[in-house]
Amino acid sequence: MKTTAVYPGSFDPPTNGHLDIIERSSRMFARVIVAVALNIRKNVLYTPAERVGMLRELTSRWKNVEVDSFGGLLVDYARKREARVLVRGLRAISDFEYEFQMAHMNKKLAPEIDTVMLMTGEKHSYISSNIVKEIAMFGGRIDDLVPPAVRDSVFKKMKGARRR
Numbered sequence: 001m002k003t004t005a006v007y008p009g010s011f012d013p014p015t016n017g018h019l020d021i022i023e024r025s026s027r028m029f030a031r032v033i034v035a036v037a038l039n040i041r042k043n044v045l046y047t048p049a050e051r052v053g054m055l056r057e058l059t060s061r062w063k064n065v066e067v068d069s070f071g072g073l074l075v076d077y078a079r080k081r082e083a084r085v086l087v088r089g090l091r092a093i094s095d096f097e098y099e100f101q102m103a104h105m106n107k108k109l110a111p112e113i114d115t116v117m118l119m120t121g122e123k124h125s126y127i128s129s130n131i132v133k134e135i136a137m138f139g140g141r142i143d144d145l146v147p148p149a150v151r152d153s154v155f156k157k158m159k160g161a162r163r164r
């Protein structure tokens with residue numbers, strides 16, 4: 001069976017940890033749709049279109065990976081795209097409670113869809129988009145945390161934000 005998986009998230013900005021999960025899921029599933037959430041209750045640095053654009057560039061080397069955005073319920077989007085699997089990355093035990101709740105809730109809403117958790121690679125296990133933004137805000141090095149294009153873009157955005 002050719003399984004389509006959706007990998008949803010805020011991706012504000014995409015990190016090396018996200019790319020690790022995308023690469024590994026692209027080897028496991030026939031098609032992976034990286035889905036940028038439109039309505040998130042977070043302070044974001046990037047517009048959804050910017051996040052989609054960055055992810056498209058970063059994932060262009062994997063031919064079975066597509067990047068899209070979605071609003072509303074994740075399971076409704078997954079059904080629309082005929083996906084049977086939701087992929088989430090688990091960094092540490094602290095992620096578990098939230099992921100556990102979300103996986104069970106999504107299963108209740110859409111019993112035919114399964115959540116697959118991938119353990120984030122060891123060297124990415126402490127990276128989060130929020131930490132990347134915080135370090136960049138105070139001028140710290142984010143070179144090992146995000147791809148070079150994202151690093152440059154985050155610093156450019158931060159400069160713009162400080163000028164305003």
Ligand code: PNS
Nearest residue numbers: 008009010037072073074075102105106
């Ligand atoms: O990268 P994030 O911010 O942890 O991703 C969270 C996300 C976007 C996957 C989650 O908030 C989500 O699925 N939002 C869509 C609305 C929805 O379906 N909510 C119910 C989840 S149980």
